[in-house]
Amino acid sequence: MTLIIDPALPQWKGNLHCHTTLSDGLLPPREAAALYQAAGYDFLAITDHRRVTDPAEAETDLLLIPGIELDYRVMGRHMQAVHILGIGVDGRLMDEPQVMADPQQGIDLIRSHGGLAIFAHPAWSLSTPETIEALRGISAAEIYNHVSDAPWNAPRGDSSLILDECFADGCLLPVVAGDDAHHYNGDQCHSAVIVCAEACTREGILSALAQGHVYASQGPRITDMCLEDGVLSLSCSPCRQIVFYSNMFYGRGRVLTGADMTRAAYRVQPAETFVRVEIMDEQGLRAWSSPVRL
Ligand SMILES: [Zn+2]
Ligand SMILES: [Zn+2]
Structure with missing residues (x-):
């Protein structure tokens, strides 16, 4: 028997994608973290654009995992806005001159700075399976991104079709869901990655994510x-x-x-x-x- 979701392991609910006033989000880190804590989330990563947020900046006792979102233009069959989340990275990542060169270099640097790379919102980005499959070192992909849906965007929140093509090609990435909250007018506290891990610590969450012990949810378990x-x-x-x-x-x-x-x-x-x-x-x-x- 292969156990895929172990009923003996606790499940922890987190959001690994949101923005604050440190980039283009409308709330400061402390207020964003407070909303997620009040909504019953167990952990949060603030992933401002091109900027690593130190947990201390949010002044919260919610488990905060350092994060960043890197953005690239990739020319394949058409222009694609490839965004990569770096989860658990150290702040020295921002000093790396090559971090914005191309997505593979960004992923390599995320990993060399202690982080995990997540492919964000493939459908919103118009990413193709070829683009996703060519990248090495991705730990998970967003099968659902809440702000990519209406009323914030022309609805492309659901990336399951693109990921099914990757899976059919043998590129089996674990899936997460993220809010990508910017506005805090309903784009927050909706989607989650559920992590199956012994303990809700930074090490416990990152280790389970790296091993693929995750699923995506808007509520059902x-x-x-x-x-x-x-x-x-x-x-x-x-x-x-x-x-x-x-x-x-x-x-x-x-x-x-x-x-x-x-x-x-x-x-x-x-x-x-x-x-x-x-x-x-x-x-x-x-x-x-x-x-x-x-
Ligand atoms: Zn993005
Ligand atoms: Zn984002």
Whole structure:
């Protein structure tokens, strides 16, 4: 049996993407952190543009992980705004002359400064699978980015289609969701990365993220998930829809609907190379598992 979400591990709710008055956000770090703390988040990374925020700047007792967002223009089939989050980086990253040269150099420098790199909002960026797959050293990708939805942007918050193409190509990145809060008029405290870790410490969260022990959520929880004898099964908070996505097109039993479903199972088909689960509750809020390699 392969345990994908271990029911014995505590789950911690965090947001790894938001902006403050230290770049183009509308609240200072202290007020942004206070909102997330009041909303029940366990940890937060402030990811201002091209600037590492030191946890001390937010004067909070919420676990704050240092963060930054780096931005690049990449010319592929078309212009793409590739943004990379650096989570857990030290402030000396900003002194590196090559950090804004191109995304691969940015990722390499994030890692050499103790951080993890997350590919932000692929759909908003019009990023292609080719661009994502060519990068080395990415630890996760945002399958959902809240501010990329309306009313703040022409809605491209959901990046699951682009990531499914990556997964079908064998590039199986763990997934997170982030608010990317700027305005604090409803773009905050909505989306989360759920991290399964022994302890909610900086080291515990970063280590679990590096190992892919994460999923993305707007509220619903996946409490248990395992693969055994060709069957992927899960337990979750009450949902009205559970969908199993893979690299294949047709197939039975991929979409389950009903009231207050808390368990589901899916028999993997021989041609499937990955499977992932998306669940939706009564309010239409979703959670996305990371892809499972078959
Ligand atoms: Zn961005
Ligand atoms: Zn951002």
